[in-house]
Amino acid sequence: MYKSVIRPILFLFDPEKVHHFSFTLIRIVSKIGLLGLIRPIFNVEDKRLEREVFGIKFKNPVGLAAGFDKNAVLYNELSNFGFGFVEIGTLTPKPQDGNPKKRLFRLKADSAIINRMGFNNLGVFEAVEKLKKEHKVLIGGNIGKNKITPNEEALKDYMICFDALFDYVDYFVVNVSSPNTPGLRELQDKGPLTRLLRELETTNKKMASEKSVKRKPILLKIAPDLTNDQLLDIIDIVAETKIDGVIATNTTIERKNLKSHGLLLEEAGGLSGKPLKDRSTEVIRFLSDHSNKAFPIIGVGGIHSPKDALEKLDAGADLIQLWTGFIYEGLYFGQENKQSNPRPKSVNDYLVQ
Numbered sequence: 001m002y003k004s005v006i007r008p009i010l011f012l013f014d015p016e017k018v019h020h021f022s023f024t025l026i027r028i029v030s031k032i033g034l035l036g037l038i039r040p041i042f043n044v045e046d047k048r049l050e051r052e053v054f055g056i057k058f059k060n061p062v063g064l065a066a067g068f069d070k071n072a073v074l075y076n077e078l079s080n081f082g083f084g085f086v087e088i089g090t091l092t093p094k095p096q097d098g099n100p101k102k103r104l105f106r107l108k109a110d111s112a113i114i115n116r117m118g119f120n121n122l123g124v125f126e127a128v129e130k131l132k133k134e135h136k137v138l139i140g141g142n143i144g145k146n147k148i149t150p151n152e153e154a155l156k157d158y159m160i161c162f163d164a165l166f167d168y169v170d171y172f173v174v175n176v177s178s179p180n181t182p183g184l185r186e187l188q189d190k191g192p193l194t195r196l197l198r199e200l201e202t203t204n205k206k207m208a209s210e211k212s213v214k215r216k217p218i219l220l221k222i223a224p225d226l227t228n229d230q231l232l233d234i235i236d237i238v239a240e241t242k243i244d245g246v247i248a249t250n251t252t253i254e255r256k257n258l259k260s261h262g263l264l265l266e267e268a269g270g271l272s273g274k275p276l277k278d279r280s281t282e283v284i285r286f287l288s289d290h291s292n293k294a295f296p297i298i299g300v301g302g303i304h305s306p307k308d309a310l311e312k313l314d315a316g317a318d319l320i321q322l323w324t325g326f327i328y329e330g331l332y333f334g335q336e337n338k339q340s341n342p343r344p345k346s347v348n349d350y351l352v353q
């Protein structure tokens with residue numbers, strides 16, 4: 001139904017407008033009490049799906065990736081779709097509009113998206129207000145820096161976000177890998193990255209001790225465009241700074257093996273979806289193998305089917321996340337065994353088989 005009826009209609013319209021429309025629709029459906037009715041359809045309650053990763057118990061390993069609910073407005077509602085965790089953000093200290101529109105493009109022939117949103121968000125303090133309500137799902141807080149903040153002062157921005165979100169999120173993600181904030185990826189270099197993570201971890205321990213609570217897990221989100229030498233540096237940095245793990249990967253600036261053509265390919269920004277799948281899996285495998293599984297990895301990039309999800313887990317991911325696959329495939333990820341099992345199947349259904 002989603003792929004044959006709903007998606008073709010949605011794809012007639014501008015992608016960013018569809019995103020806002022979907023949020024409004026989910027909010028209305030939730031207000032009139034219908035969202036609870038769909039919860040049993042999408043949620044798979046099964047002990048075999050449970051995972052304990054970086055000290056947190058996840059009810060299943062499938063999360064919604066950052067950038068979908070940037071301002072933490074719909075995390076509870078989105079949890080009804082079966083996600084074990086929802087990552088909000090990327091949030092910056094000050095609100096910012098992001099890049100001029102149009103900045104989100106569908107590459108239908110490739111089941112992909114190019115985006116150059118540029119951390120459009122209402123700012124971390126607005127998100128904190130939204131996070132003050134009860135949480136029905138585990139929440140990751142993905143943090144970044146404002147565009148106007150020079151890299152030399154980036155630490156201050158990450159600290160402001162870390163401090164503001166500390167009481168409201170279950171884990172943190174340090175995003176230094178978006179291709180859409182000029183210069184941001186330079187923070188992935190060994191020197192600045194080690195300093196940034198070391199300072200955050202020091203603050204983490206200090207805040208935890210002052211509040212008499214546990215420190216929050218800190219993960220680093222990396223680009224798929226790093227070289228093997230840079231990935232080896234990442235392994236060293238994780239060990240040295242004692243952060244909790246890595247999210248691999250963000251979107252890519254590569255434009256390889258694409259079927260789409262014309263002006264679309266010339267759009268600047270990060271590419272996500274199917275063409276990213278193999279590279280992100282390769283990065284996960286490299287990190288897992290070369291670190292001897294020293295730290296947990298959240299695998300993200302091009303998961304459009306249960307097979308893709310299993311591939312990421314086999315490569316060494318402990319948890320996975322989706323973004324573009326959610327748009328292209330909906331939530332069912334195929335309807336095999338329709339005769340014997342008329343209920344549509346989610347990724348989690350396949351993971352317990």
Ligand SMILES: Cc1cc2nc3c(=O)[nH]c(=O)nc-3n(C[C@H](O)[C@H](O)[C@H](O)COP(=O)(O)O)c2cc1C
Nearest residue numbers: 065066067089090115250272273301302322323324
């Ligand atoms: C429109 C859009 C906006 C995104 N915004 C963010 C963001 O703000 N922060 C972030 O860490 N990743 C962001 N991402 C990257 C995703 O979280 C994910 O890492 C990437 O899209 C690869 O996964 P996918 O192929 O399943 O989409 C964004 C992706 C898209 C498509």
